[in-house]
Amino acid sequence: MVDITSIRFFHYNWPGISWALLILILSTITPPAIEIPDLFDLLAPDKIAHFLFYAVFVILFTNGFSKMPTGTRWSRNQFSIPLIGGIIYGGLIEIYQGYILTNRTADYVDFIANCIGSLLGWGLMRYLSKREYHIK
8 A cells, every 4th residue: 555645755855856856876886986085175176076966855855845744754854854855865875886896996085065056955945935024
């Protein structure tokens, strides 16, 4: 028997789930970086891509959670769950690349970029939600 909560979750969050799958696929098939990670290289094009991908991840899930029925744990935590989820997912992707894939390595600077992107997406959605309440 299918749980109605699961159906609602997938109904409202299919864009975020699709985006997470895209991140997984790109993290698996893209060629690895040759250079050694440098913490001061956070503005490299590769790191900016990490910012954008994880910001979109958090934005999509925050948007999906906000559309879920009011009073559910998903709607009550529409900001915190996507932020924490983005950070955890970014870490798991790095672990996946470092310990499961043979042609990739884990990169702590990529993880930092994933976290910054998640925070940017979270901050944007918090800002927009507060503006929405003030506009009404």
